[in-house]
Amino acid sequence: MINILKIALAQFNPVLGDIDGNTVKARQARKQAQNLGADLILFSELYICAYPPEDLVLKPSFQEACRKACENLAKDTKDGGPAMLVGLPWKENGKLYNAVALLNNGVIETTRFKVDLPNYSVFDEKRVFDSGAFPSPISFKGVRIGVPICEDIWGQDVVECLSESGAEILLVPNGSPYTQDKTDTRLNVAVARVTEAKVPLIYLNQVGGQDELVFDGASFGLNADCSLAFQMPAFQEAITLVTLNREEQGWCIAQGKKHVIEQDDKADYTACVLGLRDYVIKNGFKSVVLGLSGGIDSALCAAMAVDALGADKVHCVMLPYRYTSRNSLDDALNCAKALGVRYDILPIESAVSGFETLLKPLFKDTQSGLTEENLQSRTRGTTLMSISNKFGAMVLTTGNKSEMSVGYATLYGDMNGGFNPLKDLYKLQVFRLCELRNRWKPNGGLGPDGLVIPTNIITKPPTAELRENQKDQDSLPPYEILDAILERLVEQEMRVDEIVAEGFELETVKKVERLLYLAEYKRRQAAPGVKVTLKSFGRDRRYPIVNRFRDASD
Numbered sequence: 001m002i003n004i005l006k007i008a009l010a011q012f013n014p015v016l017g018d019i020d021g022n023t024v025k026a027r028q029a030r031k032q033a034q035n036l037g038a039d040l041i042l043f044s045e046l047y048i049c050a051y052p053p054e055d056l057v058l059k060p061s062f063q064e065a066c067r068k069a070c071e072n073l074a075k076d077t078k079d080g081g082p083a084m085l086v087g088l089p090w091k092e093n094g095k096l097y098n099a100v101a102l103l104n105n106g107v108i109e110t111t112r113f114k115v116d117l118p119n120y121s122v123f124d125e126k127r128v129f130d131s132g133a134f135p136s137p138i139s140f141k142g143v144r145i146g147v148p149i150c151e152d153i154w155g156q157d158v159v160e161c162l163s164e165s166g167a168e169i170l171l172v173p174n175g176s177p178y179t180q181d182k183t184d185t186r187l188n189v190a191v192a193r194v195t196e197a198k199v200p201l202i203y204l205n206q207v208g209g210q211d212e213l214v215f216d217g218a219s220f221g222l223n224a225d226c227s228l229a230f231q232m233p234a235f236q237e238a239i240t241l242v243t244l245n246r247e248e249q250g251w252c253i254a255q256g257k258k259h260v261i262e263q264d265d266k267a268d269y270t271a272c273v274l275g276l277r278d279y280v281i282k283n284g285f286k287s288v289v290l291g292l293s294g295g296i297d298s299a300l301c302a303a304m305a306v307d308a309l310g311a312d313k314v315h316c317v318m319l320p321y322r323y324t325s326r327n328s329l330d331d332a333l334n335c336a337k338a339l340g341v342r343y344d345i346l347p348i349e350s351a352v353s354g355f356e357t358l359l360k361p362l363f364k365d366t367q368s369g370l371t372e373e374n375l376q377s378r379t380r381g382t383t384l385m386s387i388s389n390k391f392g393a394m395v396l397t398t399g400n401k402s403e404m405s406v407g408y409a410t411l412y413g414d415m416n417g418g419f420n421p422l423k424d425l426y427k428l429q430v431f432r433l434c435e436l437r438n439r440w441k442p443n444g445g446l447g448p449d450g451l452v453i454p455t456n457i458i459t460k461p462p463t464a465e466l467r468e469n470q471k472d473q474d475s476l477p478p479y480e481i482l483d484a485i486l487e488r489l490v491e492q493e494m495r496v497d498e499i500v501a502e503g504f505e506l507e508t509v510k511k512v513e514r515l516l517y518l519a520e521y522k523r524r525q526a527a528p529g530v531k532v533t534l535k536s537f538g539r540d541r542r543y544p545i546v547n548r549f550r551d552a553s554d
Contacts, residue, residue, distance in 0.1 A: 001142045001246075002141050002142055002143065002246070003245065003246040004243065004244070004245055004246070005039055005040070005141065005143055005169075005243075005244045005246075005251070006036070006037055006038045006039050006040075006241060006242070006243050006244075007038060007039065007040045007041070007042060007171070007202065007241070007242045007244065008029070008032070008033035008036060008038035008040070008041040008042070008082065008239055008240070008241050008242075009041075009042055009202065009204050009219055009232065009238075009239065009240045009241075009242060010026070010029045010033075010041055010042065010043050010044070010047075010204075010239055011044070011204060011205065011206075011207055011217045011219050011232050011237060011238045011239070011240070012025060012029070012043065012044065012047070012206070012207065012208075012237055013206070013207050013208030013215075013237050013278070014044075014047055014048075014049075014050035014206065014208070015050060015282055016049065016050035016051075016052075016053060016056075016210055016282075017049060017050070017053070017056065017062075018050070019048060019049055019065050019066060019069050020069070022047060022048055022049070022050060022069075023048065023069045023072070023073060026043060026047070026048075026073060026084070026086065027073070027076060029041060029043075029239060030076065030081065030082055030084060031081075032239055033081075033082045033239065033241070034081040034082055036239075036241045037241070038082045038241055039082060039083065039140075039141060040082055040083045040084070040085060040140065041082045041083075041084050041085070042085045042171055042173060042202070042204050043084070043085065043086045043087060043173065043204075044087060044173050044174060044175060044204055044205060044206040045087045045098070045100075045149055045150050045173045045174050045175035045206065046087040046088060046089065046098060046175060047086050047087045047088070047173070047206075048066050048069050048070060048086060048087065048088040049062070049066050049088060049089060050206070050210065051087075051175030051206055051210070051215075052122075052123070052124075052125075052175060052210070052213070053089065053128075054124070054128070055127075055128060057089045057096070057128050057129075058096075058128055062089075063089055063091050063096065066088045066089050067088070067090070067091070069088075070086065070088050070101055070103070070108060071108065073086065073103055074101075074103040074104075074106060074107050074108045075106055076103075077103050077104050077105060077106055077107075078105065078106035083102060083103060083104035083105075083109075083140065084102070084103040084104075085100055085101070085102055085103075085147065085171065085173070086100065086101055086103060087099065087100045087101075087149070087173050088100075088101060089129075090111055090113070092111075095130040096128065096129055096130055097111075097113040097114065097129060097130055097132050098113065098114035098117070098125065098129045098132075098149060099111050099112065099113050099114070099132075100112050100147050100149060100173055102138055102140065104140070110138055112132070112135045112138065112147045112149070113131075113132020113133070113135070113149075114129065114131070114132055114149040114150070114151065114152060115131055115132050115133070115134060115135070115148075115149075115152050115157075115158050116131070116151045116152050116154065116155055116157075116158060117129055117131050117151065118150075118151045118154075121535075121539075121540050122177060122212075122213060122531065122536075122539040122540055123151075125151075134157070134158060134161040135147070135148070135158070135161070135162065136162070136165045137162055137165055137166060137167040137168075143168055143169065143251075144165075144166045144167050144168045144169075145167065145168070145169050145170075145171055146159070146162035146163070146165075146167030146169065146170045146171070146197075146199075147170075147171050147172070147173070148162065148170060148172055149172070149173055149174075150172070150173065150174040150175055150176060152172075153170075153172055153189060153190065153193050153201075153203075154189055156192070156193070156196055159193045159196060159197050160196060160197070162197070163196065163197040163198075163199065167197065167199060168199055168250060168251050169199055169200050169201075169202070169244065169251050170193070170194075170197065170199060170200065170201040170202065171202050171204070172190075172201060172202065172203045172204065173204055174203060174204060174205040174206065174219075175205070175206045175215060176205050176206075176215065177213040177214060177215055177216075177531065178213075178214045178215065178216040178267070178271050178531075178532065179531065179532060179533065179534055180264075180267070180268065180532055180533060180534065182216070183216075183218055183234070183261055183263070183267075186203065186218075187220070190203055190220075190222055191222065191226050194222050194223075194224060194226050195226060198224050198250075199224055199250060199251065200221065200222065200223050200224055200229070200244065200250075200251050200252065200253050201221065201222045202219075202220075202221045202242060202253070203219055203220050203221070203222075204219045205217050205218060205219050207234075207235065207236065207237055208237075208274065208278050209274055209275035209276070209277065209278030209279055209282070209530070210278070210282075211279070211528055212275075212528045212529060212530060212531045212536065212538060212539055213275075213531055213539075214235075214271045214272075214274055214275040214278075214530055214531070214532075216234045216235050216267075216271065217232060217233065217234055217235060217236065217237075217238070218231070218232065218233070218234040218235075218261050219231075219232040219240070220232065221242060221253045221256070222253075223252055223253050224249070224250060224251075224252070228258060229242075229253035229254070229255055229256060230242060230253065230255070230256030230257060230258060231257070231258040231259050231261065232259060233259040233261075233443075234259070234261045234262055234267070234270070235262065235270045235271065235274050235442075235443070235444075236443065236444060240256065240257075242254070242256060262442070262443075265429065265432050265433055265436050266436065266440065266442070268425065268429070268433070268532045269304070269433050269436060269437065269442060270442040270443070271530055271532055272304050272421040272422070272425070272530045272532065273304050273307045273308045273421070273442055273445060274308070275421065275529075275530035276304055276305060276308045276309075276396075276419060276421040276530065277308035277309060279418075279419050279528075280308070280309060280394055280419070281309075283394070283418075285392070285393065285394040285418075286313065286392060286393070287309065287312075287313040287314065287315060287391075287392070287393040287394075288305050288309065288313065288314055288315070288393055288394050288395070288396050289314075289315040289316075289317060289384060289387050289388055289391075289393040289394070289395055289396070290302060290305065290314075290315075290316060290317070290384070290395065290396040290397075290398060290417075291316075291317055291318070291319055291380055291384055291398070291414070292316035292317065292318055292332045292335060292336060292343065293318070293319075293324075293328060293332060294318070294324075294325075294327065294328030294329065294330075294331040294332040294335075294457065295328070295457065295462065295463070296430055296431065296434055296453075296457050296458060296462060297398045297399065297400055297403075297422060297430055298316075298332075298398045299331075299332075299335045299434065299453045299454075299457045300398075300422060300430055300433055300434050300437070300453065301396055301398040301420075301421055301422055302314060302316055302335065302336075302339055302341065303339060303434075303437050303447060303452050303453055304421045304422075305396060305421070306339045306340070306341060306446060306447035306448075306452075307441065307442060307445035307446055307447040308421075308445075308446070309446065310446040310447075311339055311340035311341050311446070311447065311448075314339070314341045314342070315341065315342045315344070315387070315391075315393055316332070316335075316336050316339075316341050316342065316343045316344075317343075317344050317345075317346055317383070317384065317387065318332045318333075318343070318344070318345045318346070319346055319347070319348050319379075319380040319383060319384075320345065320347050320348070321347070321348050321349060321352060321376050322349065323376075323466060323467055323468060327456065327460065329345075330456075331454050331456050331457045331460075334454045335452070335453060335454055335457060338448070338451065338452045338453070338454065339447060339448065339452050340447075340448060346383060348376065348379045348380060348383065351379045351382075351383070352375050352376055352379050355375050355378075355379065356372070356375065373466035373467055374410045374413060374466075376413075376466055377410035377413030377414045377464075377466065378410060378412050378413040379413075380413060380414065381410070381412055381413040381414060381415070381416035382412075382416075384416060384417070385416055388418075394417075394418040394419065395416060395417040395418055396417050396418070396419060396420065396421065397414065397415055397416060397417030397418075397419070397420045397526075397527050398414070398417075398420065398422055399414060399415060399420060399422065399423070399526075400422045400423075400425050400426060400427050400430050401422075401423060401424050401425055401426045401427075401486075401533070401537075402426050402427035402428075402479060402482055402483055402486060403427070404423060404519070404522075404523055404526060404537060405486050405490065405512075405515070405516050405519065405537075406476065406482070406486075406512060406515035406516060406519055407515055407518060407519030407522050408464075408475070408476060409522060409526075411522055411525060415522065415525070415526055415527070417527045418527055419527050419528060419529060420526070420527045420528070420529035421529060421530055422529065423526070423527070423528070423529025423530065423536070423537070424529060424530060424531050424532045424533050424536045424537075425532065426479075426483045426486065426487070426533075427462070427479040427482070427483055428479055428480065428483045431458060434453045434457070434458050435458060437452060437453060438450070438451045438452060438453055438455075461473070462479075477508050477511075477512070481504065481508065482512065484504070485499060485504055485508070485509055485512045486512065486516070488502075489512065489513060489516055490516070490535055490541065491533060491534045491535050495551055496509050496510065496513060496551040497551075510550075513550065513551060514550070517543070517547055517549075517550075520543050520544070520545045520547065521545045523537045523538070524545060526538075
């Protein structure tokens with residue numbers, strides 16, 4: 001029986017499908033853990049392939065590659081150094097499990113399988129995995145360690161089973177994506193399980209971006225009295241050595257460093273930057289290009305891109321037309337200068353005129369209107385895509401969630417692009433994040449300090465500038481009203497009459513609901529973007545395009 005157990009926590013940013021790369025990183029981490037005197041190193045959920053693998057995990061060759069990598073890692077443990085608890089997909093008796101394996105003494109000593117497979121929000125694990133049997137603790141150096149996997153602690157059954165089986169410590173590998181207020185939610189769940197089991201719990205989470213999801217890390221440990229023993233940083237990789245001591249009442253985690261975790265708007269901004277950085281880098285792009293209009297959305301997108309990649313990797317292009325104001329030209333230039341990015345001006349007058357000439361025979365005797373306005377946007381989209389094709393920079397699209405909700409965007413125009421860091425941010429939050437960025441920079445941000453988004457961009461009325469004196473509020477409710485209604489319709493799924501009861505005008509709510517449903521076909525064709533809210537479009541909120549339903553309370 002040992003009285004001291006040292007566990008290294010590898011809060012890492014694995015690349016999905018890069019089995020060899022993730023394995024190399026695991027070996028390096030094990031060496032570091034060995035130098036720290038660790039007995040065991042814990043990795044996050046499905047670390048070998050990264051989380052979530054979605055339908056890729058159904059490929060037999062993928063499963064075999066993960067298994068082989070795990071077997072090779074196990075051989076490393078012949079040297080008497082730290083054992084490894086590592087997550088991977090595991091095929092056994094014709095069933096595929098979300099598993100964790102204990103690698104020790106040169107072999108895979110044992111495995112445990114995830115029981116509670118989440119099938120809500122962004123999760124779809126029942127589609128690809130089989131549920132494991134209720135697990136018993138793993139015996140390691142005479143210590144009975146329970147290893148519930150992620151969702152297994154969100155209900156009480158799995159931990160209750162482990163507790164009744166004599167678990168002395170809970171080690172929880174996670175692939176838990178970031179959303180607003182998620183840190184407090186996780187902590188409350190962990191406190192509930194510790195209260196029931198009365199043993200220490202160590203929560204290790206993946207970090208990094210994977211498509212729309214961002215994993216924020218923020219791993220932590222709770223002692224049996226529910227006190228916080230340590231807190232790892234959010235949104236960054238880290239290795240932490242945790243020491244547990246056997247005391248009269250049971251095991252206790254020694255006090256460690258408690259990092260301050262970003263909250264609220266700071267957390268959302270940092271998540272968007274990390275998600276953008278990883279999407280660009282993991283997909284092999286070297287740089288990005290975006291249209292810098294002089295408006296608030298493109299300015300925030302440019303600031304995030306610079307923080308994510310560095311100014312030398314960001315190319316901003318102003319694409320003015322006859323309705324582009326002098327203020328917009330000046331604001332875009334000042335923003336580009338403040339961020340230190342390459343900035344080009346490409347007037348689109350001749351290209352739009354060319355399209356108008358092309359379409360004139362078909363459009364004769366028709367009224368000029370929205371179609372002609374959209375020609376401007378589509379010309380800009382084509383221009384940016386051409387720059388991307390020629391130079392290999394990924395196009396960033398810059399529409400916010402308010403606009404995406406009601407279809408205030410042009411397909412094959414301003415919606416063109418490979419990724420949208422603002423996709424899940426409502427318009428009012430875009431304003432707040434611009435003001436925030438001017439007085440604060442995220443940890444690891446590569447952009448300059450200080451004011452990077454000119455004040456005039458933040459204070460002037462939003463406009464698409466597709467016609468003379470156009471303002472967003474010409475066709476939309478004020479954003480204070482629009483965002484409040486959208487949050488109730490989208491995030492809370494409230495009935496129309498419930499929203500009206502809170503003081504909103506019936507006709508305005510009905511209009512917003514109608515636009516929300518009608519714009520579904522546009523959202524299906526939109527670029528992916530970072531999820532930060534409770535219900536992002538796409539993974540979370542899957543509505544039909546053909547849909548005649550309207551709230552009965554209409």
